[in-house]
Amino acid sequence: MAAPTKRMIxxxxxxxLQMIPTVLLVTVAVFVLIIIIPxxxxxxxxxxxxxxVTAVPHEIYDRMFRELRLDRPIPVQYLYWLGDALQxxxxxxxxxxxxxxxxxxxxxxxxxxxxxxxxxIAIAVSVPFGVWAAVKNDTWVxxxxxxxxxxxxxxxxxxxxxxxxxxxxxxxGWLPSIGYVPPQEDxxxxxxxxILPATVLGLDVAxxxxxxxxxxxxxxxxxxxxxxxxxxxxxxxxxxxxHVLKNSLIATVTVVGLNTARLLGGSTIIETLFSYPGLxxxxxxxxxxxxxxxIQAVVLWMVVLVVIVNFFVDLIYAYLNPRIRYATA
Amino acid sequence: MALLDVRNLxxxxxxxxxxxxxxxxxxxxxxxxxxxxxxxESGSGKTVTxxxxxxxxxxxxxxxxxxxxxxxxxxxxxxxxxxxxxxxxRIGMVFQEPMTSLNxxxxxxxxxxxxxxxxxxxxxxxxxxRTIEMFERVKLPGAREMFNKYPHEFSGGMxxxxxxxxxxxxxxxxxxADEPTTAVDVTIxxxxxxxxGQLQRDMDLALLFISxxxxxxxxxxxxxxxxxGARLMEVGSTDAIFTAPRHPYTDGLINSIPQRGQxxxxxxxxxxxxxxxxxxxxxxxxxxxxxxxxxxDVPEFTRSPANTPGERGHVYACHxxxxxxxx
Numbered sequence: 001m002a003a004p005t006k007r008m009i010x011x012x013x014x015x016x017l018q019m020i021p022t023v024l025l026v027t028v029a030v031f032v033l034i035i036i037i038p039x040x041x042x043x044x045x046x047x048x049x050x051x052x053v054t055a056v057p058h059e060i061y062d063r064m065f066r067e068l069r070l071d072r073p074i075p076v077q078y079l080y081w082l083g084d085a086l087q088x089x090x091x092x093x094x095x096x097x098x099x100x101x102x103x104x105x106x107x108x109x110x111x112x113x114x115x116x117x118x119x120x121i122a123i124a125v126s127v128p129f130g131v132w133a134a135v136k137n138d139t140w141v142x143x144x145x146x147x148x149x150x151x152x153x154x155x156x157x158x159x160x161x162x163x164x165x166x167x168x169x170x171x172x173g174w175l176p177s178i179g180y181v182p183p184q185e186d187x188x189x190x191x192x193x194x195i196l197p198a199t200v201l202g203l204d205v206a207x208x209x210x211x212x213x214x215x216x217x218x219x220x221x222x223x224x225x226x227x228x229x230x231x232x233x234x235x236x237x238x239x240x241x242x243h244v245l246k247n248s249l250i251a252t253v254t255v256v257g258l259n260t261a262r263l264l265g266g267s268t269i270i271e272t273l274f275s276y277p278g279l280x281x282x283x284x285x286x287x288x289x290x291x292x293x294x295i296q297a298v299v300l301w302m303v304v305l306v307v308i309v310n311f312f313v314d315l316i317y318a319y320l321n322p323r324i325r326y327a328t329a
Numbered sequence: 330m331a332l333l334d335v336r337n338l339x340x341x342x343x344x345x346x347x348x349x350x351x352x353x354x355x356x357x358x359x360x361x362x363x364x365x366x367x368x369x370e371s372g373s374g375k376t377v378t379x380x381x382x383x384x385x386x387x388x389x390x391x392x393x394x395x396x397x398x399x400x401x402x403x404x405x406x407x408x409x410x411x412x413x414x415x416x417x418x419r420i421g422m423v424f425q426e427p428m429t430s431l432n433x434x435x436x437x438x439x440x441x442x443x444x445x446x447x448x449x450x451x452x453x454x455x456x457x458x459r460t461i462e463m464f465e466r467v468k469l470p471g472a473r474e475m476f477n478k479y480p481h482e483f484s485g486g487m488x489x490x491x492x493x494x495x496x497x498x499x500x501x502x503x504x505x506a507d508e509p510t511t512a513v514d515v516t517i518x519x520x521x522x523x524x525x526g527q528l529q530r531d532m533d534l535a536l537l538f539i540s541x542x543x544x545x546x547x548x549x550x551x552x553x554x555x556x557x558g559a560r561l562m563e564v565g566s567t568d569a570i571f572t573a574p575r576h577p578y579t580d581g582l583i584n585s586i587p588q589r590g591q592x593x594x595x596x597x598x599x600x601x602x603x604x605x606x607x608x609x610x611x612x613x614x615x616x617x618x619x620x621x622x623x624x625x626d627v628p629e630f631t632r633s634p635a636n637t638p639g640e641r642g643h644v645y646a647c648h649x650x651x652x653x654x655x656x
Contacts, residue, residue: 224429230385231424232444232495233417236409246434320434322479 007325011318019307026303027085030296031078037292042068085300091293095286100293103282104301110180111278114201114271115263117194121202122209123256129206130213130252135240137218145214152207161200161273168196178275197274201267205259212255217248250320257313264309265302331358332400332535333382333503339394340377340386349603351377351390353559358641361502364529364536366546366567368582369556370600375539378556379505382537383422384412400502418448421496425508427488431480437491438464438476444498463494467524486517490524497528504529505537510545522549544586547571552641555579558600558611561630565643575633575643575650578612610648622648 042064043056069077084090090100133145169177175192183190220226221244229239266280275281279298286294318325340352352374359365367375380386382397384404397404399420407415416422424430431440438460445456457476464472467490480488489509496504506525510518526549529536540546546553547567554564555578563576574580581596598615601607607614613623628646 224424224426225432227385228424228430228492228495229432231383231416231422232447233413233415234443234447235413238447243432243435247432322434322436323481 008318011325012315015311015314019311022307023304026307027082027300028078030300030303031081033296033299034292035074042070090297090300093286093291093294095289095291095294100297103294104279104297107277107279107282108301109182110276111266111271111280112264113183113190113194114197114276114278115260115266117198118201118205118263118267119256119260121198122205122259125203125206126209126213127252130210131217131240131245131248133210133214134217134221134248137221142214145210149207149211149214152204153211157200157204157267158269158273160204161197161270164196164200165273180277193276197270197276201263201270205263208259209252209255212251213248216251217244220244220248223247246320250317253313253316253320257309261302261306261309264305330401331398332361332363333359333537334398335378335382335395336398337395338378338381338392338397340374340381340390341393342387342390344389347604350559350606351603352381354394355556355559355561356395357554357561357564359503359535359537361535362529362533363552364526364538364550366538366540366543366550366553367556368540368543368546368553370541372558372600372603373556374559375541375556376507379422379507379537379539382505383416383420384409385416414448417444417496417501418499419501420503420505421499421501422505423489423492423496423507423509426512427485427492427509428512430492431488433480436477436479437483437488438478441491441495441498444495448499459498460494463498464491466528467491467494467497469494484517485513486521489513489517489521493521493524493528497532497534500532501534503535503537505539507539508541511541518545525549542586543571543582555582558606559603560611561646562612563643563645563647565645566641569643573651575631575645576612576647577616577618577651579645580651581615610646618649618651620649 042061065071069080072080088101090104092098093100093103096103129145129148133142136142165177168175175196176189177196179193181189181193226239226244229243230236234243266278266283268280268284270276271278271280272284279301283295283298285291286298314324335358336356338352338355339350342349342351355374355378357365357367367378369375377386377390380390381392382399382404384407386392392405395405399415402415404412404415431437438457441460441463442453442456445451445459446453449456451459461472461476464475469475469487469490480491483491493509504525509525510521513521522545525536525538528534529549536550538546538550543553550567552565553567553570555562555570555576557578563570563574563579570579571583574583578596581594584594585596587593596615597617601611601614607624609625610616610619610623610628613619616623626648628648630644630646631650633643633645
């Protein structure tokens, strides 16, 4: 095992190093956000809409001006901001009057729970269903899968979400329609609040994944190596789940990766529809309230998340397709 | 008793609106330890015959007639799980395309070791040890280091050695090799052929060797069967077939073997479309010796007497066979 493992470690380290410039570039973009916003940044930070300097008392304006280090050159401002950000200091929320980091961290768990639950539902539904549809190509199973994909892609999430609320929360009264309960408070109620939004979100993502999973699996099923594996006497199920699945997952992992970043960043529509206090809703609230430090922090979180998820997707690629490991290392 | 006895094998393809017969009433036998070459052009039914024995036919294909007796069992009537215990354990198969016939996602060692683990229920360590032994047997240089390599790091010839190792891992009594050297360089081709010949002798293996190249078959096999347009034209010892072919098609194939200083000869015309086979002898549209009878009647098999004791004779399907005393 020595050689492949060493190559994998080398590849992982190289790929991790590549994240650093990407993340730095992202921080520059997020920092510039405050500068390019039309109007006086001090007033923006203080939550004023008009560029009316006279509306703010002098002392407050000057203190803010120095606090934001606007008297320094922009690159220096950036370095200070970055230094603070690395220590988790994104300033104070204009609206909540508490450190931004506390506001953001209070919303992260809700989004992570919802995102993870939806992702698990999506994978649990799409991968086996995709394999089944491909193996039973052109039978009722396959048609059912195609119907599901069509439904998932064509039907908007907010509409499906409303129907689900109507049926399960209002008509049947089985589950609550809105809100969130932290798991440490009451785990059962936490689950009850999670089921509907996670299912709506998960099935939407499942349709996306299934589309790729089925096509790619079907393609792999006709490869020569499948016939070789069967000629070796391996049982059909082993050939499918060991030989074909690994090669078919490359496309799937791409789609799962894209959706993971999306889900862990929070789904605006679903969080709004279910009044779910996640990051996306925080972002919307912050945008309405012109709470720029909060916007900065949430956007930074979402982008860094994409970078990290892509890192893991690349590692999985290298596991699935050994050629990638060798090309880089 | 013959190890493999294929009798009147007939395979039909259902292509929706139309259908075609890819193998039509083909019979031959293979004794233990014997090497039989199946020769023919593309589309003559060689590969379909091989895949019928493995029962790995395309889902659109069906064995509509005939029996495939292997070691006393009729493979045509075996269910899938019975076939799984025969494939890879009692019959190994090597395919034409070494570049695509291995799984790119697993190491070559794993792709051989899994055969040991599955059929012989060996542990991971034991399977690994046996795989390295097998790699040495197929003369993979540095067998131990090769275990953890991936197929993309190998040349075509080395990959073909890996597929041979996988096919022979459990010591089968029959190896089917479907054009194993067609996709590799000529120099490598010679190496692979001599390796197959050596393994066949060492492991007392019956070999069903499929090729479009009669010259290659004559090198490796003691007997040859010539297929044309899904039907069997001639079967006999390679010696007899080479020195005194009775069927004009076989004669044409022999003349198509390139020889230094000789102008290249081929069989004139092209093979017919299997969806619309010609009546009578299938070869008559391309045959220089064809007479009206050939257009009308399908020739029966004729057996010419065995020249030496123990030889199973020479069978051909032709109304007007070539003279056996020439050449």
